Amino acid sequence: MTALTRELHLAAHFPGVNNTTVWSDERSGSQIDFTSFEHLARTAERGLFDFFFLAEGLRLREHKGRVHDLDVVGRPESITVLNALAAVTDRLGLAATVSATFNEPYELARRLASLDHLSGGRAGWNVVTTSDAFTGENFRRGGYLDRADRYRRAEEFLHAARKLWDSWTPDGAARPVEHTGAHFTIEGEFTVPRSPQGHPVVIQAGDSAEGRDFAAASADVIFSRHGTLEAGRAFYADVKARLAAHGRHHDDLKIMPGVTFVLGDTDAEARERAAEIRRQQISPQNAILALEQIWGRDLSSYDPDGPLPETDPEPDSALAQGRVRAGDPFEVAARWRALSEAKGLSIRQTVIEATGRQSFxxxxxxxxxxxxxxxxxxxxxGFILVPHITPGGLDEFVDRVVPLLQERGAFRTGYSGTTLRSHLGLAEPIWKG
Incomplete structure (x- = not known):
């Protein structure tokens, strides 16, 4: 194996509501109590991780007209939590997912710049768009934007935010901001002086062609979903190749897939633990719910240990609200049927195998x-680790894997800087006055 020429990057994700976290496990804590966030963040900092990453939930999901959030319901607002974590950590980056669809540039730029000041230059923003009218009902204008419009709004949102961050000179003078675009008009003065990083680190998680172009033009980090080696290499090569068109270089953008891990004293023990975790993650009830989200119809009469439905999905179903279907339902159903038939899998076994993230x-x-x-x-x-137990699921990785990476020269043995940009090896943005 060839030696690494650069260190890999690590981040920790505090899961929201998904089929990765096993909230029913007796070791799981609260998704609300601050001690849970503090424990995971302190563990990540002890492991010298680049950053701690929080998801966002703008509406409780519903299934068949009832709130359904996989064992736990609700979570605090992300930037509020990160401001609190800034007081109990010293070097760890603090990144929040915040939608560019249902926020405004001035208000969010102010909150992120404040976090960057309070943390000494450790703020990050995962820019996402929100696709559904169901979530939009929680906001005054309601409705939703088509995909192309969502990305155009996000691009303008980020451009306007950067204008605001650049409106204070490096020597501390405020200058008026003027921005007029298709989505926003801003005139006035920004209230927060230029922050330690200049701009908070920008993370992006979209995988569409629009998302890849947006990341290549504007992001510092991509939170990708490509877990297999082959898919990861194809995505990595594609996005890195897009950078030159935007005057950027290979290392200006870090690609960090979200991954899980399961450790054991032997490989056989680890595989056995991984199989048990997947069974915990996909209970019989959750297997049927996952199936209904693809098929778009009530399948409560089906046996989780029986075969998949022979009927086709309903493409425009509103059975599940507040989450996006994982691809074209007909293609997903065909793929699941082929997998089930090839391996003789039941509904639950198919969902377990088909929905698992890449795990080490x-x-x-x-x-x-x-x-x-x-x-x-x-x-x-590098990688964004998504532990299956919150908040203690990262402890074993930090105790047992990080030292081995350090021995091989693949990971830092100490923080060399104080800002998130320094951890990631990113230059501070050039001030554009």
Whole structure:
């Protein structure tokens, strides 16, 4: 194996409501209590991670007209939590997912700049768009935007936010801001002086062609979903190749897929633990719910240990509200049927196999080596770890895998800077007065 020429990057994701976290496990804590956020953040900082990452929920999801959030319901607003975490951490980056669809540039730019000041330059923003009218009902204008309009709004939103951040000179003078675009008109003065990083680090998670172009033009980090080596390498090569058209270089954008991990003293033990975790994540009830979200119809009469439905999905179903279907329902159904038939899988077994994220499963040494291989072979610049237990699920990785990465020269042995940009090896933005 060739030696790494650069260190890999690590971040920690505090899961929201999904089929990764096993909230029913007796070791799981609260998704609301601050001690949960503090524990995971302190563990990530002890492990010298680049940043701590929070999701956003703008509306409680519904299924068949009832609130359905996989064992837990509700979560605090992300930037509020990060401001509190700034007081109990010293170096760890603090990143929040905030929608560019249902926020305004001036207000969000102010909150992020404030977090950057309070944390000493550790703020990050995961820019997302929101696709559904169901979520829009929680906001005055309601409705939703088509995909192209969402990305145009997001691009203008980020451009306007950067104008606001640049409106204070490096020597501390405020200058008026003027911005007139299709979505926003801003005239006035920004109230927050230029922050330690200049601009908070921008993260992006879209995988469409529009999302890839947006990331190549504007993002510092991509939170990708491509878990296999082959898919990761294809995505990595595609996005990195887009940078030159925007006057950017290979290392100006870090690609960090979201991954899970399961450790064991032997590979066999790790595989056994991983299988048990997947069974916990996909209970019989959740298997039927996952199936209904694809098929768009009531399948409560189906046996989770029986075969998949022979009927086709209903493409425009509103059975599940507040979440986006995972691709074209007909294509997903066909893929699931083929998988089920090829391996003789039941509904629950199919959902377990088809919806699992890429996991690094094995001994600590095997996981460390596999992570190195992904970076060596150009599938990632690092990883955003999504533990299945909150808040203590990261402890074992920090205790057992991080030291092995450090021994191999694949991960830092101490923070060399104080800002999130320094952790990621990103230059401070040039002031554009």
């Amino acid at each position: 499963v094995g001994t600590p040494r095997a996981v460390a080596e596999e992570m190195r291989r992904f970076v060596d072979l150009g599938a990632a610049d």
